Amino acid sequence: MRRARDQLLTFAAFPGRIEARNNARERDPRPAVFRRKNTNGYGAM
Numbered sequence: 001m002r003r004a005r006d007q008l009l010t011f012a013a014f015p016g017r018i019e020a021r022n023n024a025r026e027r028d029p030r031p032a033v034f035r036r037k038n039t040n041g042y043g044a045m
Contacts, residue, residue: 001008011018 011020
């Protein structure tokens with residue numbers, strides 16, 4: 001935490017330019033999610 005202290009509140013220094021949350025990335029579908037949904041979570045063919 002000490003090393004990243006200056007980066008913790010970057011969104012406050014640039015209001016409107018940087019989101020405070022990571023929602024865009026969290027909502028972005030990942031390849032593992034597609035694989036799990038396509039195979040119904042089952043590893044065998």
